[in-house]
Amino acid sequence: MSGRRINPLWFLLPAGALFALFALYPLYGAIKLAFFDYNVFSPAKFAAAANFREMFSTPNFWNAAKNSFLYLVVTPALAAASLLVAVLVNRKMRGINFFRTAYFLPVVIPMVIAGIAWKLILSDDTGVLNQLLMSAHLIKKPVYWLTGADLAIFSVMFVTFWKGIGYYMVMFLTGLQTIPSNLYESAQVDGASDLYAFRRITLPLLKPYVLLVLILSSSAAIKVFDEVYIMTSGGPLRKSETLIYYMYTNALGDFPPRIGFACAVGLVIFAAAAGIALANRLIMKGEK
Template identity: 45%
Template sequence: MKGRSLTPYLFLAPALGLLTLTVFWPALQAFFLSFSRYETDLLTPPVWVGWANFAQLWRDGVFWKTLGNTFLYLVVVVPILAIAPLLLAILVNQPLRGIHWFRAAYYSPVIISMVVAGIAWRWLYAPNGLLNQLVQGLHLRDTPIPWLTSPQLALFSVMAVTVWKGLGYYMVIYLAGLQGISGELYEAAALDGSDGWQQHWDITLPLMRPYMFLVSIISAISATKVFEEVYVMTQGGPLNSSKTIVYYIYENAFQRLEINYACTMGLVLFLFILSLSLLNLKFGRQVEMPLS
């Protein structure tokens, strides 16, 4: 009986050992480095400095700028990715001929590497790129729009790539939820006089609340960790206008070699993402999944 109780742990041991070496132990080291500092170089042991790194973080204007950019990313991107994919899923859920090709077309950006997508969109945003040629061809503007070189437009241009790449992914999540809703509900609503988009307002939206909440949490966590788009398209510029907190962590850790300071910001980011996860656990249980 005792040997049988140890059997599950023996199966879990290889995975737990690998997670300990690659996740748990590095996380503990990063936590320690957040309260220490390398005095001379990275080859000497770090010195414990307590809350000094957090005091530096409090006085760092660039950090607050990146934090504001990340918050703006959340405010703009998350509502779009919570609503637009649902509308897209409703459209591709129609029993039309060849609808599977439309689903594949909308999902195709998801399988494209973000690096490839970022390079392609950087070409589209170029002064002589397709978007500026289209704008000038329609005589909407005489000069090219500085999509990636304007402090007012750079961050929103990067957001557009994030939305474009995430639409298909969240569309599939919503599509799974829509196909779980019984068609009898729509038939009963039609008998009561509800038709068209009114049915979606009365039936689809209430039953899709759990999926909308899930998509909101996932997209919010992804938005706080955005990096590849910024790295490929703007490098955080111009004037730190598109620099996010994850890119600032990368910049301090691998370009300036300020490992301790980067770990401090990483700890702040971890606490923020942890709060979003706890929010998901607290409120996600209060929403029942729709039954077919």
């Protein structure tokens, strides 16, 4: 192949310059600053591992780490629910395309809007869900979906779940369409139940898709920010504060900003994301 006629540099330069400026250099900076004491107003001072030592002895960090870990519960829930939905809509039936399309709608809208919609629905006194439940006499007083200390993070997780179902449903549909339908027909002839066919045919053949969905949704869950910011701002009392949100408040919420510390938290997030990716890869390898 000839690259003689034109130097590849001219092709690479425009995107490469932006990439270096806005991805590589910040990456270098983020790693460097994690080992510095820096607050914008005075010059950065080398601090060795002080940021990390402080972080590991701060209850708020462990609180955020715990919440991020808890947030990963969304991952298996999403995989299971979207698989069931995919099986449900993977049939020839009048109007089924309408439902498939409708279920994908939450995927298309911005997360911020999903958060706002659910905040309108879940708010304490004016929210329609509490009003419905009260008028049906299922509850006596409003449930504090977003302001209750134990409930808030689950409400936020639910929105992540709600918005993800359609997306992973489509992935599973792609997988389901690779399964030859005569497998099911012969199972039916043998008198197998639907549940049996699901466990013995569908699940084993969909394994690669299950793993893909687990990988995608867990690496998204560890980075969750938008829905937390919109719905609870990490509250009440940091009960729904995740790692990214914790990093954000250290860099931008505190005064003076704790830049070095925030970058150290960033490195931990990276380590967590990498760990998840690695764990997923190992599971994948083990399955093969």
